[in-house]
Amino acid sequence: MTFDIVIENGLVVDGTGAPGRVADVGIVKARIGAIGDLKSAPTARRLAATRCVVAPGFIDIHNHSDLVLLADGRAESMVRQGVTTLVTGNCGLTPAPVHDAVRDDLKKTMIGPSYGSWRWNTFAQFLEELRAAPKALHVAALVGHGAIRAAAMGFGDRQPSPDELEAMKRLTVEAMEAGAVGMSTGLVYPPGLYGDTEELIALSRVVSAFGGYYASHMRGEAATVVESVRECLRVGREAAIPVQISHHKAAGRENWGKVRVTYGLIEAAACTHDVTFDIYPYTAGSANLSQLVPPWAHVGGPEAMLARLRDPELRPKVLHDMVHGTPDWNNFFRVDWRDIRLAYVHSQRDRWMQGLSVHAAAEQMSRDPVDLALDLIVEDGNRTTMVNFVMAEEDVDFLLPKPESMIGSDGRAFTPGGPTGEGHPHPRSYGTFPRVFARFVREKGLLRLEDAVHKMTGKPAKKLRLDRRGELKEGYFADVVIFDPTAIRDRATFEEPHQFAEGVHWVIVDGHITLDRGALSERLVGQVLTRAR
Ligand SMILES: [Zn+2]
Structure with a gap:
């Protein structure tokens, strides 16, 4: 076999959680052709990965780059962490579907500055614009319950009429048919917060029929965090849908420690149901x-x-x-x-x-x-x-290593110097993934390297039902990150957030070397990913 790239002599951590082993990884076009001893195999390019980890590209299960990729697809803050796929559409507020009558209000409720043409109405039209936009990494998109509700019945604090509920179901079907990977909620944000549990169950049944999952920014992450987890698990049970609790935390000093109660509920539910959560390695949030x-x-x-x-x-x-x-x-x-x-x-x-x-x-x-x-x-x-x-470090240390957790930045892709490089953002947009290795694997010793990689790759890929991604296996797509496990670290701070992570040497997206020893490729090969059939 002749390869385009051979990654030589790295510690291959395949994304399943299995122990790493030293091997070579050969890539042919967009796929992994072979894993083994490829020292004498002919190849166009050889990457010397001795003492480096070779892992599947990281999947950010909780990201908010719905619109920024339409303005600047280079996504440098994420690529330089080793991320190759962003899951957007979290927290209920998505740019689509949108009805002309609520377009301005929806725009104003989206977090941060607004980009893109906003010419779309349907989720399919939005995804078309996203597909056409050049981007360095892949995107899988959730549809937001808040956007669905706004499109069907505006921002009013009331329950839907039977016709309005039918309209919401139709919009959900449309989004799932167009390629949404699931539905998100933002039950602290209007108009999502006006929806009751029955409404969430009704729409989740639609999502479940398409094989999608339910990602929930819950009704309360403070005083009512325990009840909110209960509601989330009930939606999962009654709609028979996989559940992803978003950026799990207990906010406010008076609520610290409640994650031990919520985790007990999650752990028990996970025995019989697909229940997971995402978390970022910081004690501050952003909204x-x-x-x-x-x-x-x-x-x-x-x-x-x-x-x-x-x-x-x-x-x-x-x-x-x-x-x-x-x-x-x-x-x-x-x-x-x-x-x-x-x-x-x-x-x-x-x-x-x-x-x-x-x-x-x-x-x-x-x-x-x-x-x-x-x-x-x-x-x-x-x-x-x-x-x-608003969070306790002990709570983050307690939750992050749990087997049900995945790593989600809750951030956005920034490219300094471009249209998206403004503001004073939360450093998680630059540092989440390297920080997990630096703090939780190396410094605190709370997590095995292989488990950290699994939480960023194989585990989210399975939740998203991605086709042959998230693991390093022959025949799988060649989304790969190569990093130095002793040096990988975040540099972005709350004081100076626009600083790239260190220790990530190469990032490969669909077989294309997107980050090459610090240099970014100008070819942007990312795609919109949908559920496997
Ligand atoms: Zn959220």
Whole structure:
């Protein structure tokens, strides 16, 4: 056999969790041709991988690059971590399906700056635009329950009529037929949060019939995190659908430690059902700043919310509830404004606050932090994003090594210097995968190397039902990462997030060398991936 590439003498960690073994990996066109002793085999290119790990390209099961790839497909922050596939469409808010009447509101609820033509209506049309966009890595897309609900019935806080529920089911069928890998929810975000459990079960049955899975940003990750996991597992049982709990955590000091209870529920359910979760190796999350605004103020969509914040009659009640909570606010936790750092500030006038905590910015202006936060949301038209330090390190250390976990960055693909390289993002977009090796495998010794790789490759590939990806096997697609297990580490910090990870030498996408000893290829060969038939 003549190869295009032979990766020589690396420790082959195949993605199944099996112990690594030293071998050569031969690639022919887009596939793995052979694994074994290929020292004398003819090949166009030989990569010397001695003392390096050769693994399947990492799959980021929880990513938010729905739109950024339409603006800049180089995806450098992810490629340089060894990632070859992004799962987008998480947390319920996807750019499609979209109805013309709610297009502006949907755009404003998407996290961070908006890119792309927004000419699409159906999920298929959106995927067409994504397919046509040149991109360095593969994408598998979930369809968002929030988008489906908005397209069928707007942003209202009410239950669907029978006709509206039928419309939601039709939109779900359309998305699954077009190639969605499953459905996501964002049950803290309007309009998704207005949907009850029965609605989620009804739509999940549709998704399940197509072999898709249910990825849930749950109704509460704070005071009600235990009840929220119960709801999620109930959807899984009653709709007979595989469950993926998104970015699992217990937010707010008063809730730390509750992950031991939730994990007990997950572990028990996993005995009889496909239940897994994703997690990132940081104690801070990131979201729209307006997530700290009470749910009642979001009714009717972002324009209605902004109007309430501007209304001198209503604003004091918003302020009060942000400090004290409301009885129906599932995701409420007591906010310490020192823990809320501004990640993206849209308005030029306030841009200087980027990277500061709301507390620090308010102090400089001798203002009340809650009041300042509301002004920013209004000024930015709901585009302000935050990094919120709300998790316990012990909780992350407890959950991440569990057999049901996968690694998901919850981040986006950034390329510094390009249109997507702005803001002060959470460092997870640059460092998630290398950080798992640096902190959990090397420093803390909480995870075997092979298990870490499995959580990033074979395990998510199986959940997504990808065709011959996620493992290194003859005949499988050649998505491969080659890294130094003693040197791989994240460099991005909360202070300086736009810093690439280190220790990843080569990244191969469909047999094409996309990262070659630090140099990025200009050929972008990523595809939109769908479920195996
Ligand atoms: Zn989320």
